[in-house]
Amino acid sequence: MKEGAKEPPGVTASSTLRAVSGLRLVGIRKSYGDNPVVKGVDLEVASGEFLVMVGPSGCGKTTLLRVIAGLEQVDSGQVLVDGKDMTSVPPRDRDVGMVFQSYALYPHMTVRENLAFGLELRKLPRADIEARVAEAARMLELAPLLERKPKALSGGQRQRVAMGRVIVRRPQLFLFDEPLSNLDTALRVQMRGELARLHRQLGVTMIYVTHDQVEAMTLATRVAVFNKGILQQLGAPLELYHRPANTFVATFLGSPSMNLFDARRDGATFVGTGFSLSATGDATGDVKLGLRPQDLLVSSDGPFSGEVEAVERLGFDGYAFVKTAAGPLTARFDGTLPVDVGQNVKVKPSGDVLHVFSPDGAKAHHHPEARR
């Protein structure tokens, strides 16, 4: 009798498995000596999701990823997979795959041996191993390199081997630690595309660590922003962009960074040093105002004025760095305008663009209506 006949059509055994595999982190804390690195992180990752963890260097992303992999023991907290506590399960029993920042390819093995290593250890039949290696090699275009040692590969090729090593094992969970940071820009863009394609193709859960917001925005189904060991905000990339939970997220995402000014609510206006803007939302008293450079335009009039300190011309438009009474400000300008250093200019917001935060920046009071 046939096993397959019993299964519902269109659903394979492995995809049923994946369908229930979710990851949950509960109150994860980790310090090195006296230095707390992860300070209580709660996080839930749905199956099939591409979660990007982003944050400045040294904020504990790698540490958290290693906790998920089981390479690091937590001080407190739990790692749950499908509701099962995996906190003290060693990495080899966790069914995770990890691509290291340094790739960590075995230098004494050929590419083929590197790919087959994990499968050999799991005692797969020879034929299966060969089939899987061949499949991964085809997917990652590694076929002509299979007999080479890592020494004889370029950075991008090594990166693909590191990825292949995880793919062949078909783990529930893929972990990437800044896999593209050692590549040049062009290669990075290409690999980004391939990663996205890979995620679609495999449909597995991926957790991806980076300090590069572009990678975060382009790859993620959801982004988790970290700072100083604390999860700042978790959400879809555009949601984070348009509705940052605090000034850290607001300034971290988006390039150039959001402008921030101290101001005070005075009736229907926000009054700051040398400017006033019509108020939105219902925050009162002292506030911090956020304005994205893309929403500010150098023009003949506007609430901000100051001297241009630097100019970045990008062709169609450009950014002017203006010294105002309220502090430095970055604003967009039309590429045809003759904006120059030393010139005194005025800057005008383009419509309802004001983000309002609490004065310490820890809370958001109001965001402009998202423009979809």
Added chain:
Amino acid sequence: MKQWAWLTILLSVSALAEKPLKLWHAYRGGEERAIELAVKKFTAETGTQVELLSVPYDAFSSKLTSAIPHDAGPDVFIFAHERLRQFHRLKVVATTTTRVDRTKYFPSTVDALEVDGELYGYPLSLKTLALFVNTSLVTNAPTTTDELLAELARTTDATQYRYGLAYAAGDFYLHAPFVFGFGAKLFDESGRATLNTPGMAKSFGFVKSLQDRGFMPKEVSGALVKSLFNEGRAAMVISGPWFTGEIEKSVAYRIVPLPIVSETGLPLTPWLGVEAALVSSRTEQPEQAHALAKYLSLGEATALRVDPGGQIPAEIAAYERPEVQQDPIISAFRDVATRAAPTPNTLEMARVWEPMKLALRGVLQGDVLPDQAGALAERRFRALNRERPADANPLPFVLVALLAVAGLAVWQWRRRGPAQAFAKRYPEASRGLAYVAPAAIGIGVLVVIPFAVGISLAFFHHDAGDYSFVGLANFVDILTSKGYRITEPLSFWFTLAVTVAWTFINVVLHVSIGLFLAILLKDPLLKLRGFYRVVLIIPWAVPNYITALMWKGMFHQQFGAINGLLAAFGIEPVSWFTHFSTSFAANVITNTWLGFPFMMVVSLGALQSIPQDLYEAAEVDGASKWVQFRRITLPLLKPALLPSVILGSVWTFNMFNIIYLVSGGEPGGATDILVSEAYRWAFQRNEQYGFAAAYSVLIFFVLLAWTRITRRLSGPEAA
């Protein structure tokens, strides 16, 4: 200024005039005191200064024969007469034929100093063996072996550790009386050694049965004899005059001649050793030197020889002194000495010791049957004293050598490619050559010439200063194990097998222990890591001969720390050097102690160069610790470890110090490796330099082959 100059001249002149005579001896205790007093008297009487030097007995003979020819030796030295012929051949002793008054000494003592009709040295004292009987245990001293056996049976109680007899049975000097008592002779009419005789077998059988029946303890040393006799646990002892000084006052004893063998009716005849004051052939002050030597042999000096020396004087007049006549020990030994036979001072005699010792120990340890021991000794004797191989015609060899050199030159020249004027290729050749010259000369003198001489020497036979060209005979004899079985320790193949096992076991232990410790020390969480590292490197930092001597002491059966430790766990003390396995193990333990730190240091360095994330990647890939070690650590260590393993194996292969100093090849040369064996052929077995050189050449080829093989092993990896 002038005064200073005068003073210096005066000082140096007086120093020249008063250059003291140098006197070397190997005395200890009362004997040493006696010689010191005698020398003091001599100086008081003659005004000649004498500088005394006590040399350890083991090194004495070789020290003399190496120092005297280089004018670094003594003017007078004291030695037993057995070595006389050797000294004579090496021309280190001066004749005394015209100076000695033969009538003043016992005739046998003067006879013993004769070589080829010439006399050498002045007889001082005699040494021989007698039976010491504890009179409170044995009333009637046995006169025959049957009586002896009856007494032994009566006085022995092995359960109480009481023995009838105790003597250093493993020493051939003490066994010789039995050889003669059972009618055997060591040499035939022509003076050739005949060791495989029925009498010899009987003598071995008799002594073995004494030991097997528990009449005497096993593996007896001099120290044990002393303590057994003093504690009343040994009723009788066979020993010499020196033993009287070791007996405690409370023990009542008599000294009697050794008994007569009931079976043959012949007495157990001990050797008579004559100690003589010998004058160096190279002394700068012959008159004073002869005066000193003569002085030591007569009159006052003889009296001191008796007391405090406790020696039996060779001077006849000494026995007229009342104090000598009253001394029961001296008169007893004088009595014994009349029945003793002087030890032959022939070269053949000197060559009998080692084979006989081997056979005797083999019998006593039960490795060799008494009636086969003689054959073993004889075979050993023939092997150690190889007959000179037939002379070969050197011409073909010279031709081959010349052809080889020419061929090499041509090959080298052809390899260079199209000929080009040397001066054109190297326009500044002369300056370049000047730079290269010092190194080239150094290599030539220190490496090339010794190498060439060593190889040439392998084609010669050396016998007492004469070299004869014998072609390939040395190699043929070595490779065919001529004169001994392939399974005997003397065989090249046996020694090669031991050497390979030695090397293999050592390197495996060094690497595994070194690697194990390196892995432990690598752990960053380990406290006091730096301290452990330093401690573990210490064995490597200590000079290896010091380590070897320390371990040798620790393996000592009675006083060694290791047996002490075993005893603490209730384990019987192990006699480490009497069995191959334990002796070999002792060597291996010592060398492992010496060898693991190097491998540890190398491994540590190599381990630290393996990135940590490889282990993490492997862990995520599903590798256990063991798999990580096997699949990641080992392969990545290989490039760093393999050269060290090759180096270590060559070092170990030629690790002379440990073998020589720890086991010394015991038992019976079985634990010797190729280098130590080559050394013995050169310096301990009649100076067979050619044979030893052939050994060295073979060692060279073995190691050459080994490096070829290992280069193949590491070749692809290195590429």
